[in-house]
Amino acid sequence: MIRSLLLTAAMSLPLTAPAAAETLKWATARDVYGLDPHAVTDSFTNIFTHHLYEPLVRYDAELRIEPALATRWEVIEPNRVRFFLRDGVTFHGGEAFDADDVIVSLTRAADPKSPLRGNLPGLTAVEKVDDLTVDVVMEGPTPLLNNYLTNIFILDSGWLEANGATAPIDASRGEEGYTTNNANGTGPFRLESRRPDALNVLVANEGWWDTPAHNLTRIEHSPIASAATRVAALLSGEIDLIEPAPLQDAARIEAADGVRMLENPGLRSIMMGINMGDSLVDGNVEGNPLKDLRVRQAMMHAINMDLIRDRIMRGKSRVTGSLIAPEVQGYTEAMDARLPYDPDRAKALLAEAGYPEGFAFNLNCPNDRYVNDEAICQAMAAMLTQSGFQPRLVTEPRQIHFQKVDERAVDVFMLGWATLPMLDGFSVLSAMLASPDGSYGTFTPAGYSNPRLDELTQAIAIEMDEEKRLAMLSEALMLAHEDIAWLPVHQQPLSWAARDTVEVPQAADDLVRLWYARVNN
């Protein structure tokens, strides 16, 4: 089936390509994992499939939530929200969009075997009111329901049934899912062909319900893993838009004719987790000096983030004291304050804490996950050393790094957090600050536990009053800020590059939304 599909696609490729079409050639660091939007939580796969499928509500180019397949919604009861669906929407295959599609899709995404269920926690039922109205029933009040739903795409129920794909994709089940290779959504683009790791071709959906802001007829997406090759392809004119573009190549790209960098602060905040357990994984002193707040303060004093920004991040990062970006709910300016760079103060604090000679610990970093992660860590290690610490730098591929983080086999470790898809500080609170209890605290550093913060987390989870919720959220994040539970580093810059003819909005979440893109030939 897929084979013959590909065959036709490949053979007809040169014929159907419109002569003077607005074709956008787009390259990213890797390919989508598959076309099923419920099968993986990978944010790139998610935004790619967003071109094909749509959620009930979506983020616009400025990351505000706006109606998509639902036109409006009402909170009927604290845990029951009614969604009124858009009339006259059809799938690419011609099927009409209705309540059954929403029921099947939400149930499928929240299935215990679906990897996506963590993105829609607490769903108990989806009930049909009429053909174009559904009630979403949650375990309890869910203030962030709409944020969750931006990430849950709607598939056609009949199409899923016909292809035996109603159950979620499950790698352990041992058979291939139909939806992995085929797509049938309501989105602005249709899938024309797909060759994994080589070329995905999307064409504009003429029957889209929304008025297109884009002028594209065709998108040719090529994954290019090697950053240098990606830049070369842009410079040679083979590609119109690359994402990401290496920061260090910015000058070269700006200097080249007809291409430019697209740079903005991103949502992803980089921070260093701190082991506050009873002992260090790899220390040379009794106990764990990192439990002492003065030591953690000394660390912040020791690191000259402005210099790291200027030299390693080429001035593009935003140095932060906060664990979330300003765009994320819960942010206040107060939590963005940093202890100033002051190596003498760092040494004094260290001595005060009883470690005038410093102490050894591991500084664990990935070397293939965040922008310039390895270099940042090397620079930090140098600065910590100069302030009297004895960091042992360990840089590893992400798989090994995050496994160690999982096992708490790290002392001071790098982690980035973008709060996606919620765009809410609660994400940081629940995953990285609350005491581990099985559902919360997945990444909370060993030994960190603040009862007041835990209390607030429980309350925020069900607080429907947005004002109160935000106040509590900010309070909780401020507590973490004062504890220096995590050592904030910076907001990672977004770094794309495009031909001058390409206009594309660059939202802080680093996701490419080509339904807003224009090519001006």
Next chain:
Amino acid sequence: MATPTPASAPPRPAPAGLIARALSGDVAWSFRHSWSARISALVLLILFAAAILAPWLANQNPYDIGELSLFDSELPPAWAEGGDARYWLGTDTLARDVYSSILYGLRLSLIVGFASVALAAVVGISLGLLGGFVGGIVDAAIMRFADVLLSFPTILVALLVNGIMRGALPPAQHQQAAIWVLILAIGLTNWVQYARTVRSSTMVERNKEYVQAARINGVSRAGIMVSHILPNVLGPVLVIATINLGMAVLTEATLSFLGVGMPATQPSLGTLIRIGNEYLFSGIWWVVIFPSVVLVALVLAVNLLGDWLRDALNPKLR
């Protein structure tokens, strides 16, 4: 025409002969008359000396992160505009002195190269002699094992050794272990070539009259292998070894590209190039050009010297 070689004498000189020939000046003469050999040797001498004397020649210990000051990052070479006399070949993004990094990196690359070649040669020659001489099931086992190993090319074996070492060692030792991981990985994949060469020569020699005669005369198997067969394969082994030395240095660079080479905090020459490679477009040319030039010089010199050695040691060529 060739002088008659009676069948009862070894076809090639015994070890004493080999050494004697080297001392008697045949090799030395050939050396004096080969431009490429002399230049290569000079280059290698300089590079070896630089590697050995790195701590004294370098302006900075690039492995001591405490010495790095980010204020001095990405300085161009001293003669270029904006250059700093302290860093005559410039600095990289982390303010490491490129000149010092090259010296230390060269040292690491050479250690990895020599150690892995030595490991491969010792393992390969031993197994080759054993297989070729004993034959039968021992030989079959060794050769099948070689097949298994060959179906795991160096890159993959390195991933394996790397993974196992990481699992077996406490995290504190990972960084120090990196160099041993590389030596083991490269050494253990390259012995097959030696083994095959030695094995086939051994099989040929085994049936020659002089070996049979030695056997009858009560010389032990080990004795025969060491005194009669080994000298005959020394030439090819030496040639393989020199070529492999260059290869090992390059393999180490490639492994670094795949993320299992030396850590960025202790860059070898290959790691420096891998890091510099990411800056090819950025205009910071000195971080990739200088290490590359040194690596090319090293590999080239080793190979040219290997070529010359092969010719010089091969009596048939003269």
Next chain:
Amino acid sequence: MFGFLVRRIVQSVFVMLAVALIAFMMFRFMGDPVNSMVSENASVAEREEVRARLGLDQPLYVQYARFVTRAAQGDFGLSWRNARPVSTLLAERFPATAELVLVAAGLSLVLGIPLGILTALRPRALSTQTLQFISLVGISLPTFVTGILLILTFSVWLGWLPSFGRGTVVDVGWWSTGFLTTTGLKALILPSVMLCLFQLTLIMRLVRAEMMEVLRTDYIKFARARGLSDRAIHFHHALRNTLIPVITIFGLQLGGLIAFAIITETVFQWPGMGALFIQAVSFGDVPVMAAYLVLVSLIFVTINTIVDLLYVVLDPRLRVDGARGAH
């Protein structure tokens, strides 16, 4: 001959079992895929459950036994990365790697053998020395640097050749080929040049060394003494004897090419098995990694067997007792 083949096949099975075992031991330390499979917000309990469903909580030998049992039935399971059958993934990528490796191998033979002969016949000529020097320079740089330099020169600067991908491919049955389109052929040039450089130099040097060795043999002297033409001596008498050892090395190196294709495929975004493997490594996708390694070892064992058979065909001395003449 038949017995030889049977023995070879039995041996191959053991080789592949060993490869699979080593692969499994290796994956134990390659990192945990679960982090890539669940959402950032997934709880610890959810992570544990995924781990259990994949069987990652079971002892290594159980995982290995299950893998071998299924693999014996041709079932390599689903990729953890994208839930597609591993066999489909490999089949999809195999043509890309095969075409790349074949073209590179072909280039190295087509260029390496004549250059080797040329340099052997005129060992003292300036052109020989230059050629040897250049070939050495070519392999003195790590291939990833050479690859980027090729892209910089031929794609960015000259704009002649594509910097990535396979161009337009055409499906012939399940095989996707780049041989039938201009863009496909153009796209093959840079990656295969990058991949073949080392092999080319090796073959050239090997042919040269073997040829010079053969030219010194008594039967070549005797052929000269019989007044045969240089052409007949070089190409009829010397070349065949030269090529016999070259074929062994070439066979061995073909496996190396497949391994080195990992780098080439990464640099040129060539959608082959090597790129797939590297993705699998960075994701911790054990089924894909294991199947790739088993497949590569199968290819390798097959090549080895073919080389041994070819040996018998080329060297009449082995023909009488061909089976014994293996290796």
Next chain:
Amino acid sequence: MALLTVENLTVTFPSRHGSTNAIENVTIHVEPGEILGMVGESGAGKSMTGAAIIGLLEPPGHISSGEIRLEGERIDNLPPAAMRRIRGRRIGAIFQDPLTSLNPVLTVGDQLIETIRAHLPLTKEAARERAIDWLRRVGIPAPEKRIDTYPHQYSGGMRQRVVIALALCAEPRLIIADEPTTALDVSVQAQIIALLRRLARETGAAVVLVTHDMGVIAETADRVAVMYAGRIVEVGPVAEVLTHPRHPYTAGLMASIPRIGPRPEILPQIEGAMPRPASRPAGCAFAPRCPYRIDRCIAERPALRGTGAAQVSCHLAEEIPV
């Protein structure tokens, strides 16, 4: 007219110590149909003389003076292509080791037919007929079948027969046979020598038989040239030289005739070893080993001069009683 004339041939090898002459002022004549034996120890220069005649000196060795004439035509300075036409067609060569003289990957027939067609304008079929005929003449049984087999399927003696067929198949007038039996079993040696002699008689070819085996010379050759340290020390009819050797070295050699079996590398009867080309004394090269040495021998190199039927280079040729 002599078939082959070598006049004052000197072959020089340039080396790091300056040039050395591997052979010096060698002069020999071969008459049609004649068998000339050349005898001497390893390194005496007899094989080198043979190589010089067929124009296959190994570089950097070259003829630095003297000339070689074949049927009156000078051949030492011919261009390579012309020399190639002479080799095989007018001068055949047989080397010592039949095991290594044949290309292992080509059939015997391939090699024969190729050689025949290189020199004679024959079709493949005719050349094949001729090849079979030659195999029969050298005594290969069932040549029609054996022609398509490979050298490794032959025994050593049979291979040397093939080598002889290859050397003779274009019917050259002169055959240089360089130690044709050295590598063979003693029992086979006599057969091969007999075969060679018979074929030479049949085709009327002359043979230069290079050997260090005086026994072979005694049985086979018409005349003999004894070489020592790159020079001819004595040359003359076999009967004359063997029965009345004039040179002390020849006399020493004679002592080894009855010894059949392992051939002596050095002569046990004479103490010392032949000097290497680079370290030859200024005077008579044999002087250091010569029991009759006088001062003149050390100072002055003796020239080859006639004493009866033979020629000898020894100051004391007339005085020494041997």
